[in-house]
Amino acid sequence: MLFAAFSAAASASEYSIQAILIANSPGDAVAGLVMGAPKDEKVDTVYALWLIRGGGRNILFDSGFHRERWFKLWTVKNYLRPEEAVRLAGVNPEQVTDVVISHAHWDHMGGIDLFPKAIVWIQKDEFLYYTGPAWQPTGDHGGIDPDDVQQLVRLNTEGRLRLVNGDNIELFPGIRAYTGARHTFASQYLRIDGHPPFVLASDSVYLYRNLAEHKPSATFTTADYPANLKAQERMVRLAGSPDRVIPGHDALQFQKFPTEGRVAKIK
Numbered sequence: 254m255l256f257a258a259f260s261a262a263a264s265a266s267e268y269s270i271q272a273i274l275i276a277n278s279p280g281d282a283v284a285g286l287v288m289g290a291p292k293d294e295k296v297d298t299v300y301a302l303w304l305i306r307g308g309g310r311n312i313l314f315d316s317g318f319h320r321e322r323w324f325k326l327w328t329v330k331n332y333l334r335p336e337e338a339v340r341l342a343g344v345n346p347e348q349v350t351d352v353v354i355s356h357a358h359w360d361h362m363g364g365i366d367l368f369p370k371a372i373v374w375i376q377k378d379e380f381l382y383y384t385g386p387a388w389q390p391t392g393d394h395g396g397i398d399p400d401d402v403q404q405l406v407r408l409n410t411e412g413r414l415r416l417v418n419g420d421n422i423e424l425f426p427g428i429r430a431y432t433g434a435r436h437t438f439a440s441q442y443l444r445i446d447g448h449p450p451f452v453l454a455s456d457s458v459y460l461y462r463n464l465a466e467h468k469p470s471a472t473f474t475t476a477d478y479p480a481n482l483k484a485q486e487r488m489v490r491l492a493g494s495p496d497r498v499i500p501g502h503d504a505l506q507f508q509k510f511p512t513e514g515r516v517a518k519i520k
């Protein structure tokens with residue numbers, strides 16, 4: 254009886270969730286984020302990562318970036334390196350146990366070399382595509398850093414990579430990965446079980462506005478827009494409310510939730 258009570262408590266362990274600001278990106282074109290938005294409208298967005306703590310783990314969802322070539326191609330203001338940003342939430346880089354990568358773009362996968370003890374998790378199809386066909390003449394590697402890909406392969410040979418095989422897979426107790434939004438070849442997003450549950454969308458939903466207006470984020474091809482919208486509806490169902498789906502680049506998450514400096518306490 255005592256044992257049963259103990260195991261029930263253990264399986265119901267609540268995770269905390271924090272959003273951590275890596276940089277600001279003022280004056281982005283909304284039309285690049287919310288498909289069909291007016292051409293000249295601008296919005297201030299953010300680069301972020303998310304820290305999920307509980308059950309003896311410090312899990313990062315996405316890893317930020319640091320490679321210099323991207324600073325010249327994109328607007329990056331108020332930048333802080335990901336391993337320093339994580340310290341602001343009270344976690345040393347060595348204490349990060351796992352890094353779940355939503356997708357292979359430079360601003361999400363670019364920090365996988367900064368957390369020396371972490372196991373890195375990525376969709377198997379994302380790994381296979383961006384380590385192979387993406388770099389062939391008919392491939393698409395827009396937004397992918399070749400050095401990040403080298404690092405991904407290195408992590409695999411070191412036994413520190415886990416390939417997630419498809420949709421609705423439990424990675425940790427109460428944390429599941431989902432696919433289908435197709436921002437890249439095989440993006441994934443997370444549902445964190447709890448009271449209440451949350452969905453971390455990353456770029457499967459750029460802004461709250463995508464959810465409110467039922468407009469797709471950018472996808473791997475324009476043919477994937479319907480799949481993105483379906484995935485957004487599913488995310489709202491999985492979270493139980495659109496207020497608990499956290500978009501990838503929306504600055505509002507640092508206003509909607511209690512925020513100190515660069516760290517917002519989502520839960």
Ligand SMILES: [Zn+2]
Binds near residue numbers: 356358361456
């Ligand atoms: Zn992206």
